[in-house]
Amino acid sequence: MGVQTMLNGSLPVTLPSHKSVLGRPVRNARSQIRCGRMQARVVAQAAAQTEQKAKTKVPTELEDGELPLNTFSPKKPFIAKIRSVEKITGPKATGETCHIIIDTNGDIPFWEGQSYGVIPPGEKTNSRGKKMPHGTRLYSIAASRYGDNFDGQTTSLCVRRATFWDSEKNAEDPEKKGICSNFLCDAKAGDEIKMTGPTGKVLLMPEDPNAVYIMVATGTGIAPYRAFWRRQFLEDVPNFKFTGLSWLFMGVANSDAKLYDDELQDILNRYPDQFRVDYALSREQKNKKGGKMYIQDKVEEYADEVFDLLDNGAHIYFCGLKGMMPGIQEMLERVSGEKGMVWEDFFGKLKKNGQWHVEVY
DSSP: OOEEEEETTTEEEEEOSSBOTTSSBOSSHHHHHHHHHHHHHHHHHHHHGGGSOOOEEOOGGGGSSOOOOOOBOSSSOEEEEEEEEEEOSOTTSSSOEEEEEEEOTTOSOOOTTOEEEEEOSSEEEOTTSOEEEOOOEEEEBOSOTTTTTTSSSEEEEEEEOOOOEETTTTEEOGGGSOHHHHHHHHOOTTOEEEEEEEEOSTTOOOSOTTOEEEEEEEGGGGHHHHHHHIIIIIEEBTTBOOOSEEEEEEEESSGGGOOSHHHHHHHHHHOTTTEEEEEEETTTOBOTTSSBOOHHHHHHHTHHHHHHHHHTTOEEEEEEOTTHHHHHHHHHHHHHHHTTOOHHHHHHHHHHTTOEEEEEO
16 A cells, blocks of 8 residues: 545545556656656546536537548638637747637537648749649647637637748848738638648547646647647546646747747646646746756756656657757657666657657648
8 A cells, every 4th residue: 555645635645656647667766756646636636626617518529420631622622711810929929929710610620639721812833934822731720629619610720920031131021921821810800711621640639538648849839739738628528537647848939929828827727736837938048057948958857757657658749840859859868868768769669659749840
């Protein structure tokens, strides 16, 4: 037997003496304590449930059926309408990011972790001088299948406006701006939008409601994780009662560049034993060597916990700019060596078990 303790002043819990939160052996005493705390957090959530705001009921028919894939194509796109466009970054952010809600009437269903394609209006001239439609741009979906209003009638995108700064002119060059991102960020309510998809299987949520999620993002790579946390903590889904742990590592330049932070803080207050958020603010924080705090530095601060969780079945997700991956992989390989592990073997196990999820752009 383990040691009994009290959580939130009321609930007795037996901490395991040799098991992890997922029921597998752990490597050392420190791991036992950490994993015991993880299990305690999960159990504590049940005790706190009565004090939390009720989750929102959702139309459960969206739980039926197979994974939707490529329902609409560039040749036969879905025509939706913009409901709203909201800038969600502050004045000191290094760029402008918008949250865009789109009316779909539930006619282009998707699952959490998938992406939509957007075809911007207008034409381009190809290398042969021929006019042709603009190509499709992919965006991770920033909502659960039930949308921001929990009715399954909308979807959402998180879009950073792409601009190009001409250093010689000391001004933005409008000819080199991102066509699709600017179309979306400039859109007005009622504007039509051509959509394709949904696509993607890499970032889907595991079926196990007691799964541990480690979610690593830079910038708009946070989009699919918003879908996750809304399903986990905000929606009353009868066949999905989340009892696991969801841990977000988010990298942005400064506090004004944080995305959806009000929503994150609300969930942290309501589910402190099941939800964690750690920011890497590169222009405000320093890493242990005194340099800028990048996303790999923040994950490394919790390397012991991260490796123990992964060793015991946690899923780790990466989404954002592809430039973040070399630094993360170098850090993971170095830390694994410090722990006396062979990274290639550990990495191979994660991929084989379906615990490693990467979608970068």
